[in-house]
Amino acid sequence: MNVGGYRTGEAAVGKTVIAELRNVSKRFGDVVAARDLNLSIGEGEFLSFLGPSGCGKTTALRILAGFEAPSEGEVLLDGEVVNSLEAHRRPVNMVFQHYALFPHMTVAQNIGYGLRQQRPRLAKATIAEKVGKALDVVRLSDFEDRRIWEMSGGQQQRVALARAIVNEPKLLLLDEPMAALDRKLRKEMQIELQNLQRKLGITFVLVTHDQEEALSMSDRICIMRAGRIVQIGAPQDLYDRPNSRYVAGFVGSSNFFDGEIIGQNGALVSVRLADGRVVEGTPTGTLSRDQNVCISVRPEQMKLTRKADGVAVEVRNRIFLGEHTEYLVASETLGEFLVLSPRQSELNDGPFEAGDKLFVNWEANSALVLDRN
């Protein structure tokens, strides 16, 4: 069965491809940091690499920047293979995880660094003007003569950003640029970054292991696992149609019930769960009949009711979240899972308390059948 008409590798429709990875692998001795990466990045796109620590996000970025040569495969920029083009010749700039600002230069000198490297040389006045504009964009106009160590973390991050965008790169790579910031500042910077990207029209490639950050900022997210790209798609696509349990767990949260495929009914497949119950769900990804699968249902797509309809559960815990109420429920056969109940159904059916014996059900089309790995 091969279901699901969503795109993975290609850039969003109607956009010119400006960067591309073709079957790119990277080995460090015995460690394979990247395996067979295939990816095209469209002009003006905001793409994120999302994955756990050590999955090869930075490696992918460094291959694009030109700091690492791929062991196999091709890197293309603007349609040309650039495998052996040195970093300083690529129209690509990077914002480093710890900013890597030059400590012996002022804020303005840092920002103007890239412009000063251009040959033929730019006029001093041109450089000053561009630096001034970049300072404006990141709202640091009063700080141009400051030393780097006199700047706060958030300010340093903006200097790093300005130092990259002032060169008007085709591709801006950002390696967890907000990892060192506190939550509030990170939120602010995320919004600033998004505005900036829209304003400048530069293609952004962001590395992060914060799913919220990836979901809220990106046009497309590229989910990585152990050096491989497991799925690429718009945040919504990844949320609605993850192609594996791994992706479903990484993008938002979900409840998983192991089972086996027993039949097909149109677009739906029937799965027998551990308790013998047969449920239907929409398959995503490529599945075969004897494969280990699981049913994935998002907590907000489950309905909690007193009517004897669905899986019998007992409420273990109730957390009131305002708009929603989160229930931790336990079924004898399926174990513990989460149900997110909207305020309205709470009002209709009365609040449920810990210890209540209830039933959980869901629409067949909100259940996904996924590869178990």
Added chain:
Amino acid sequence: MTGRMRTTLLLAPAGTWFLVMLLLPLTVVLIFSFGERAPAGGVVPAFTFEQYANLPARWTAFKNTLTLAPVGTLASLLIAYPLAYFLAVKASPKWKTILLVLVIVPFWTSILIRSYAWIFLLGGRGIPALLEWVGIEGVRLINTPFAVLVGIIYGYLPLMVFPIYVSLDRLDKRLLEASSDLGATRWNTFRQITLPLSIPGIATGCMLVFILLMGEFLIPALLGGGKVFFVGNALVDLFLQSRNWAYGSAVAVTLVIVMLITVTVYMRLINRLGATREDVSIM
């Protein structure tokens, strides 16, 4: 205990040492320098500027010291920098330790013995003999300023290598990547990032070597053969051979003053260089 008391206590040993071992002898030398030579050697207390008036007689020693010390420092720097750069940036971690140890190895034997080796190498049966063998005749190396310079570079290289190595090793390699990312060629990255950020190491190394060279006497004595002598040699001669303590003291005091002046000027220069980059100012 207040913070100030603790500071005072902690500084007491160093302070005492400084006072007793450094200032006291220096004062004695200063007093001697205004004295007169005793007939049997030593010094007769007096207050005369006669010894200072005689200084021009030792002008050559000062001239040699004040040319070969800076030239030696500069030559050491030029040789040490690429070496330190290689050790810190290029060498693989496995080799790094071995190579660093190799840099120190010469320190395990006395400079005296090592200088004797150079006497042989630079002497008639050493390199000149080899040159003669390939047809270049009449090259004299030993007992020339060149021989002294070779000895200086050889002896002081580790002192120059280490501070530079440390500053280059500490350099955040991501800065180099950032520079390259922003379009700088390797050379421009070196010129704009690596070199400025290694100035503290350069400054420390130069200072160390220069100060020690100003007081050097063994290398010129062995490799200069009495023809190329430093102020240090003049002092040995005056104190130990001719036992003219008063005159020797005057020479010593002058050397200290000359050193103070040059070092002050040097520090000013370095600090001006570092005025735009506070992290670079030395000491």
